[in-house]
Amino acid sequence: MKNFEELGVSPEILKAIKEMGYENPMPVQEEVIPYLLGEGNDVVALAQTGTGKTAAFGLPIIQKINVKKRIPQSLVLCPTRELCLQIAGDLNDYSKYIDGLKVLPVYGGSSIESQIRSLKNGVHIIVATPGRLLDLMQRKTVSLSTITNVIMDEADEMLNMGFTESINAILADVPEDRNTLLFSATMSPEIARISKNYLRNAKEITIGRKNESTNNVKHVAYMVQAKDKFAALKRIADFYPQIYGIIFCRTRKETQEIADKLMQEGYSADSLHGELSQAQRDAVMQKFRIRNIQILVATDVAARGLDVDDLTHVINYGLPDDTESYTHRSGRTGRAGKTGTSIAIVNMREKGKLREIERIIGKKFIIGTMPTGKEICEKQLIKVIDDIEKVKVNEEEIEDFMPSIYRKLEWLSKEDVIKRMVSMEFNRFLEYYRDRQEIEAPSADGRGERERRDRSDDGGRGRKAEAGYTRLFINMGKMDNFFASQLIELINKNVSKRVQIGRIDLMKNFSFFEVENEQTQTVIESLNRSSVGGRKVSVEVAGEESGSAPRGEGRGEGRKYGAPRRSEGAKPFRASRPKSTTSREERGYETARGPKKKEDWQNLLNGKEPDFSEEGWARRKPKK
Incomplete structure (x- = not known):
């Protein structure tokens, strides 16, 4: 392995990086630095975050700067202001012993006027986000005609963030005889296109394997x-x-x-x-x-x-x-x-x-x-003990206080003192996990074993609420694009107090959810004053015997499970068996108010949902 001096790094830079703790070059630095110190060498470097990329391109571009000419000579493009500031800071550290070298970070979110003033005073290296640099170019306050080195750091991320047009406009304004270095974690088709259009006979350097995260x-x-x-x-x-x-x-x-x-x-x-x-x-x-x-x-x-x-x-x-x-x-x-x-x-x-x-x-x-919960409590207990072991004791500072402390604690044994000290930190975890249900891994159908046991053939309609919770019915379901996140958002939006939500069961046209007993009335009153997409929300306590939907208007405008919503002005559909069936019903005739086929009525009475899919309706069409 070569050292930085053997790679051709100048004495001024060597002195600065030695103070920063740099001893031996990392693989990406060993590959890129000598190549960039030459002329007309374009590079595509595939390397992950944390591999030493900034020094790989930073050291050679600093070394190639002519400090006497206060004009932009190197341009570093990066996706975010945080990375922009980090790179600029590192370049300033590397150039600590190079008098007069100016590095300017250019990014959105800070005063553009101060950046324009700095450009007028003269800079050597510009580190920029594409959006802000393009803004300065359009204002005619920065010229890229003197740039000899262009570095695109995390180029794949810049393209993912939608900077493709900005990058094209910037590169079109830079002299064609520049050196170009493109850093990316992955070789995507867009990266390959940029490389083909703007780099000349680029050398591809891969640190580790392509698209591989660190082995550590x-x-x-x-x-x-x-x-x-x-x-x-x-x-x-x-x-x-x-x-x-x-x-x-x-x-x-x-x-x-x-x-x-x-x-x-x-x-x-x-x-x-x-x-x-x-x-x-x-x-x-x-x-x-x-x-x-x-x-x-x-x-x-x-x-x-x-x-x-x-x-x-x-x-x-x-x-x-x-x-x-x-x-x-x-x-x-x-x-x-x-x-x-x-x-x-x-x-x-x-x-x-x-x-x-x-x-x-x-x-x-x-x-x-x-x-x-037991494993977590054990880990937390060990942490408390480790923290006690690591406490630094200042004997002189506490010496005067110890006699009164000993008197205060003399009625406690050594074991009691230890138990109380540990419990001060440990008790909150013990209390939280004492009666907490364990989280089960989902089975192949995406549900935990306990949930599958709880869900009977009726889709969860007959389930009783957990102890301390009340099971509520709401007239919104999956057909309304109403899911758990929408329910939680609806509650957070309309209930001022924090609500502890238990189990949620989503059906096609309605849903059930559980809240703590003392919050039941508040939730019902608050949600019944709300609406979703112009439709009034209806919430009430689910049937006490089985946890099912309540009868009457409160169960979603009188709808039976799975039945289509009645049209405006239509009479409520009644969920009782018809006294008789007509020949039209025998032929499968139905209306918009609900099923008329015997099998559908029987399904309803058995607590099952009729098949209202397109195939189901097709089977019910009257015979000609």
Whole structure:
């Protein structure tokens, strides 16, 4: 292995990076640095996050700068402001002993006027996000005609974020005889097109295998039902008391909701997403870097450019839509030669996506077993004991206080003191998990064993509420595009107090859900004043004997299970057996008010839903 001096790095830069702790070049640095120090050498480098890319392109472009000419000579494009600031900071550190070298970060969310002033004063290296740089170009406040080196860092992510047109416009304005370096985690068709159009005889350098995440990362998947995802997340966080990691969510809304829930329940957490101001994002990142918070809940875009080397875990709160994005997420841990764990909380519907990710990363997921309450309490107890062992005792400072402390505690034995100290931290976990139901892995049909036992042939209509809960009926179902998330959102929107929701059973045209007994009346009154899509919501207590839908108008405008809604002004359909059947009914004739065929009536009386699929209706058409 060569050292940095043998790679051709100048003495001024060597002095700076030695102070930063750089000893031997990483593989990507050993490959890229000598090549970029030459002229007319275009490179496509496939490397994951955390492989030392910034130094790989940063050291040679700094070394090639003519400080006497205060004009833009190198351009670094990156997808986010966080990464922009990180790269600019690193370049300033590398050039510490090069007098007069100016690096300017250009990104949205900060004053464009101050960036314009800095450009007028003269800069050597511009580190920019595509959107803000294009804005400056359109204002005629920056010229790229003197650029000799262009670096596109995390090019695949810039293309995923929709910067393709901006990149095309920027590269079209840069001299054709420049050096171009394109960094990407994956060789997608778009990356190949950019390489073909804008790079000349580019050398492809692959660090490790293409599309492979770091070998230091263990990949674990927990299979849960959708309703148990947050409870599963809590158990995972509790099972790893020393966790220092990122939870990735798919949307800004979900990110904020998960962070809020964690903070409300006492976890050291905060959120990072695009709706935060730049000042808020900087404040959150600073707290995370100095470990004032243990868990950062973030979107993929916001987490780009995080310069944190000691993450123990990355948790995927559901898998990303783009399976290759998983490599970026998992690459946030296991950096700088350390090990890490990438956890995915998934349901049965995501099994196909899990297999696709395994194909991309070239590894198999370990299917994890959800920790039990007892196992979590044991882990937390050990943490308390470890913390006590590690406490630094300042003998001189506490010496004067010890006599009164001894007198205060003299009636307690040594064992009693230890038990009480441990219990101060341990009791909250013990109380939380004492009577908590364990989370079961879903079976092949996507349901847990307990749920399958609870669901009888009537689809859950006959189920009784759990102890302490009341089972409620609501006249909205799957046919209304009404699912668990819509129900929770409806309750949160209309009920001012926090509502503890139990089991949810979704049917075609109506649903059941459970709330704590003392909240029942509040929920009923609040939801009955609401509407969804212009349709009035109707909620009431389900039938007491069987937990089924109540009779009368409250069961969705008098509809029988599975029956189509009556048209405006039509008479309510009555769910009683007709006194007789006519010849028309024998022939399968039906109306919009409900089934008229004997088999349908019999199904209703037996608590089964008639077949109202297209094939079912077709079978009932009258014979000509």
